[in-house]
Amino acid sequence: MYVILSMILSGSILLLLFIVLKKIFKESFDYKLQITVLKVCLLLFILPLSFIRDLADIVLYDISGINFTDMTLIKGSIPTVIFTDGDIVVNPAMHTMIGIFILWLLLACAICAYHLFLYWKSKKFAFSSAEAIQSDPLCSFLKDQAKAMNIGREIKLYQSNAIVSAYTMGTLHPVIILPANRVEAEQKIIILHELRHIKNHDTLINFLCLICKGIYWFNPFIYVLDSLLKQTMELVCDDWVTQQLNQDSKFLYARLIITMSRKQSLSGKYSSYFTKNQKKLEERVDCIMNKQHKNNFRHFIATITAVVAIALSSIPAFASPSIQILRGDDADFFGLNSPKVIGSYYDYGSDYDDIWDIEDTAEIPIIYDEQFISKDGQIYDMTDGFPEPRFNCDHVFTDGEYMKHIAKSNGGCVIRFFASQKCQICGYIVVGELLREYSYTKCPH
Numbered sequence: 382m383y384v385i386l387s388m389i390l391s392g393s394i395l396l397l398l399f400i401v402l403k404k405i406f407k408e409s410f411d412y413k414l415q416i417t418v419l420k421v422c423l424l425l426f427i428l429p430l431s432f433i434r435d436l437a438d439i440v441l442y443d444i445s446g447i448n449f450t451d452m453t454l455i456k457g458s459i460p461t462v463i464f465t466d467g468d469i470v471v472n473p474a475m476h477t478m479i480g481i482f483i484l485w486l487l488l489a490c491a492i493c494a495y496h497l498f499l500y501w502k503s504k505k506f507a508f509s510s511a512e513a514i515q516s517d518p519l520c521s522f523l524k525d526q527a528k529a530m531n532i533g534r535e536i537k538l539y540q541s542n543a544i545v546s547a548y549t550m551g552t553l554h555p556v557i558i559l560p561a562n563r564v565e566a567e568q569k570i571i572i573l574h575e576l577r578h579i580k581n582h583d584t585l586i587n588f589l590c591l592i593c594k595g596i597y598w599f600n601p602f603i604y605v606l607d608s609l610l611k612q613t614m615e616l617v618c619d620d621w622v623t624q625q626l627n628q629d630s631k632f633l634y635a636r637l638i639i640t641m642s643r644k645q646s647l648s649g650k651y652s653s654y655f656t657k658n659q660k661k662l663e664e665r666v667d668c669i670m671n672k673q674h675k676n677n678f679r680h681f682i683a684t685i686t687a688v689v690a691i692a693l694s695s696i697p698a699f700a701s702p703s704i705q706i707l708r709g710d711d712a713d714f715f716g717l718n719s720p721k722v723i724g725s726y727y728d729y730g731s732d733y734d735d736i737w738d739i740e741d742t743a744e745i746p747i748i749y750d751e752q753f754i755s756k757d758g759q760i761y762d763m764t765d766g767f768p769e770p771r772f773n774c775d776h777v778f779t780d781g782e783y784m785k786h787i788a789k790s791n792g793g794c795v796i797r798f799f800a801s802q803k804c805q806i807c808g809y810i811v812v813g814e815l816l817r818e819y820s821y822t823k824c825p826h
Contacts, residue, residue, distance in 0.1 A: 384429045384478065385485055387698045392426035393602045395694035399609075402686060409679035410687075412617045412668075418687050419610050420586065422694075426593050426603065429482065430698035435460075485596070492595035496588065504550055511541040511558050518565065523557070523572055530580050538572075546641045547571045549578050552585045563637075570634050573625060577618040586610060612664075619668045635669045638662070747786055747796070753803050753810055755781040761803070763810070770809035778802040783812050794824035 399418050403410050460475035514520055523538055535554065540561045547559045557575045559568055578584070590607045597603045619638075623631060639662065751763040756779065763783065770776070783801035788794050800813035 384431050384482055387431050388426055388429060389597065389600060390697040391430070391694050392422050392606070393600070394697070395422040395425055395690060396602050396606055396609075398690040398694060402683065402690060406679060406683040406686075410683045411680065412613060412620050414680075414684060414687055416581075416610075416613045416617050418691065419606065419613055421691050422606055423586065423589055423593065423610065425694065425698065426597065426606075427589060430695065434699060489592060489596055492592050496591050496595075500550075500588075504556075507541070507550065507558060508539070510543040511539040514538040514540055514559075519559075519568055519572065522569055523576070526573060526576055527579075530576055532576065532580055534579070536576075536579065547575060549575045549584060552582060552588075555579045555584070566630075566633060567637050570622065570626070570630065570637065573622045574618050577621050578614070581614065581617065583614045583618075586614065615665060616668050619665055623669050631669055635666045638665055638669070747784070750786045750788075752784050753781055753801060754784060755779055755803065761808075767810050768808040770804070771807040774804065774807040774809070776804040776809060777806055778811070779805055782816065783810060788824060792824060793820065793822045795820050 395418070399415070399422065402418075403415065460478045462475060517538075520538055523536060527536055537554075537556045538559070539556060540559045542561045544558065544560050545562075547557065550556050550558070557572065557579075559571060563571070587610075590603075590610060593603050594607060619634075622634065626634060748760055749762045749764050753761040753763055755761075779802065781801050781803055783799040785797045785799075786794060787797070796819045798816045798818070800816050802811045802813075803809070
C-alpha cells in the first residue's frame, strides 16, 4: 500500500511546487521547463519508484526461482524476501504488498484497455468522414518538415469537411486530420503545429493522463495536472511554431487560433488538437505575438530550483520503507536451519509446542556481544576471544551456555545460544551444538 501512497504523495508535492515556481519566476519559468516538470510529475504518479528500487535490489541478487511454500512465516510487518538454496521465500507482509501492487497493475491495465477500445472507435469514426491526401503540395511540405524535425515515424495526412479544427491521432503511426475549408498557408501552419505535437509525443501524454485519472479519480491534483499539461503542451507548440514564422504569418496564426476556438470540434481525449474552446486563449495569442523576454540569470535559478523541486518530491518514493532482503548465502546466519526463529518471521519445522513472543527474549541478559552464562547466572565476557587451555590443567567443567549477539546491517540482530562448558580453573570454554536462536527485525539491545 505504501508504494501507491508514495506515488500519490510524490506527484502531488511536485505539482504544488510547480504552481509555486510558476508564480515566482513567471516568464523566466519558460514553457520548455514547465512541460519538463509536468511530465516528470506525471511519471511520479505512474512509476512505482519504491517498488522498482526494491525489485532491482532483488534482481541484482541473481534470482533463480521463487518458492512460497518452503517455510511457515509467523511474524514481521516489514515486507521481507529471504534467499536460501536458490529459492526465494517471502513473509505475509510481502505477500500483501505484492497483492496490492498486482491489483493496482490490473486496474491500470483494465483502464488502459478500455481507453484503447474507445480510441479505436474514435479513430474509426474520424476516418469515416476523412479522405487521405496523397499527391498534394501539403504532403511534400509535411515530409520536408518532418525530416527537418528528425521525426522518423511515417505520418499520414487526411482532410475532412466534418471538422473545424485539425488534430493528430496515434503515437507509433500518427495521423494528422486537417479541416478541408482552409487555404494552403493556414494548412501549412497547422501542419507545423501538429508536427510539433508528434515530435513531443503529446498524444501519448494525453493517454497517460487518462490512465492516471482512471486510477486516481479521487485525487483532485490529477485533474489539475491534466489541465496544466494540455495547456502547456499547446503553449510549447505555439512557441516553437512562432519561431518559424515571420510577422505576417504570426498574425495569420493568431487569427486562425481565435477563429477555430469559437467552434467545438470532436472529442479530444485521444488526440492532440490544434485548438479547442480554450479558457487560456489570451495566453496563447500573447505567446504567438509577443516573444517571451526571460532574464537569463532568473531562468538559470528557475532551472536549478525546478531540479531541486523534482529531487525533493521524489523523496517520499525513495524514502518509503524498503523491502528487507535477508541474503541466504549463509542460511545459518538467519536461523533458517535452526529449530526456531523467535520474534521475527519463521517457524521452520519446530518441534516445540509453543511459539515464544519477542517480549520473552527481551529479558535475556545481554551484557557483552559474546558471553558465557553459567547455570548459576554468572556472566563472563568472551568478546576478546576464548582463553587458551592450560596444558597441565585438570579441567573441572561447569555447564552453561555460550551466547553470541550479531548486529545486522538493516538494524536488526540475531542471538545464538550454544551448549557450552567452562573450566572453573583455567577458564577454557568448549562450545557445543546450537541450542536456539532469536532474530529481531529491530535490535533492542
